[in-house]
Amino acid sequence: MGLPSPYEDWLVAITGAPLPREERATCHDCAMCAPDAPGGTFHPVTRCCTYVPRIPNFMLGRILADTDPAAEEGRATVLRRLASGHGLSPLGLEVVGADQAAYEKVIEEQSFGRSDELRCPHHLSDGRCGIWKHRNGICATWFCRHEDGALGERFWEATQRMLTEVERAVGYWVARRVRYPAGATDEQAADEALFNCDWGPWIGREEDFFLACAREFEALSWARVRQIGQRHLQTLARTVADRAAERTGPLPVxxxxxxxxxxxxxxxxxxxxxxxxxxxxxxxxxxxxxxxxxxxxxxxxxxxxxxxxxxxxxxxxxxxxxxxxxxxxxx
Ligand code: SF4
Ligand code: SF4
Missing domain, CATH: 3.90.930 (Outer Surface Protein A; domain 3)
Known part of the structure; x- marks a missing residue:
């Protein structure tokens, strides 16, 4: 149950240890689908996938470039989202409008996991995640159960904040590199244009744009990502390391x-x-x-x-x- 590559390797480098495997979150036989699951049994089909994920541009490119026949059904779910144009920009597929409102309703009604009103578009009919290898930082770090209880949960929450920032900062960086290959004279204006769907010469070739974003991403080391994310990302990474140390540290006196x-x-x-x-x-x-x-x-x-x-x-x-x-x- 590893994290998507290269997130797993980066986290091992940050924490200096293998990641917790959270084997009590038995997704193959959902722990929360048991009749006596605390707080109410999860829906047997949707389970914890009552959510529409944001997919950053470079992950979209990786999904499109993945020619594994086993990934084909999942790739088709992404192609459908791309074709709809809903939430599409050079930064990736955002969660907007009705999907966001539906998720907020699920949270408000405390029906997360227990309702089939909202189901992730990449959740396949056999219960698998269609984009598992390339799922985002939120999907990769959420577990219903933690080997180390609250200490594990805090580690994953810090990791989620860090990966979400990686996806934001690197998403802008790769989009700039692809959209403005000669360099953007005003980065802030370039970012605003990207946010506002300025595809430039890539208009009509959005899939190629995302493939190019993925190529830029593949070339990045963690050291380079830290530079791209600047002080904010570096602070988030330090918190991840602190939370990892807390999991294995000595007991309080x-x-x-x-x-x-x-x-x-x-x-x-x-x-x-x-x-x-x-x-x-x-x-x-x-x-x-x-x-x-x-x-x-x-x-x-x-x-x-x-x-x-x-x-x-x-x-x-x-x-x-x-x-x-x-x-x-x-x-
Ligand atoms: S993480 Fe989700 S699918 Fe996995 S056991 Fe928990 S509720 Fe079930
Ligand atoms: S992307 Fe995969 S893990 Fe995330 S909500 Fe969808 S089906 Fe579940």
Whole structure:
């Protein structure tokens, strides 16, 4: 379940470690389609694809250039969007008008994943994503469940912000290179023209334009992308590295129960702490005794629990902290 190339390699370079695989988000047998899924079972067809994705110009070019027969059905979904002209500009396929309003309605009615009123146009009849290899940074970083609970979610949220900025900044950069091969004298005016659908000599040859954008993109290293994205992207990348370090870093010296902020509990000793849809199973005896974590130093609390016959091993303690059943305490 890797990220699209070269995002995966860039993130490994940024974080210095392999990416979490989020194997609890079992898309082949959707974890949220189970009858007892917390918060309500997801729709068996649309699942979490109740959303129309933005596709940046260089990703469009990569999809068009992908001649793998297995990708053909997905490519056809993109060609249909291109032919409609809806949201089309030299920057790619934007989400506009009715699609944006439909998504806002899904969020407002809290029916994300549970409604088939909105379905991604690239979601194939057999449930696969038609553009999986070239999906955008939002699709690539959303998971219903996280191995490292809240710490995993925070890592992916930071990654999503960074990749979305990559897609914005690099989208403008490659479009400028293709539209103005001799260089734009006024970059701001050029960007405005691109935003306002000035195709120049590419009018009527939009697919060729996107293929050329993809070629510009393929030549970029992460170091070059960092330069293109300037200080804003560099700050976002540092946050990704910080969030990755947080996932694997040492436990806080003091922890306290976070019960007041939990979303709730479920049968089977499942606790919904940081998330309303991602539970953690906590042994029943420990669940009863969690208030012992009252901000004292962790070894002291563990010794007290052990005296009462409750053993908390290192893995369970890490999970309790990661899922925010327990949170760091001041002191
Ligand atoms: S990420 Fe989406 S498809 Fe995958 S298991 Fe979760 S809800 Fe289901
Ligand atoms: S692009 Fe793929 S992953 Fe993203 S919403 Fe559509 S079908 Fe789902």
């Amino acid at each position: 003091r922890l306290r129960s976070n019960r007041a902020d939990w979303h709730g509990t479920l049968p089977g000793d499942r606790v919904l702490a940081y998330s309303a849809i991602d539970p953690l199973v906590v042994p029943a005896d420990l669940l009863e005794a969690l208030e012992a974590f009252d901000g004292r130093r962790v070894p002291e609390v563990l010794a007290e629990l052990a005296e009462g016959g409750i053993e908390v091993d290192a893995d369970l303690l890490r999970a309790l902290r990661a899922f925010e059943v327990l949170v760091p305490a001041e002191g």
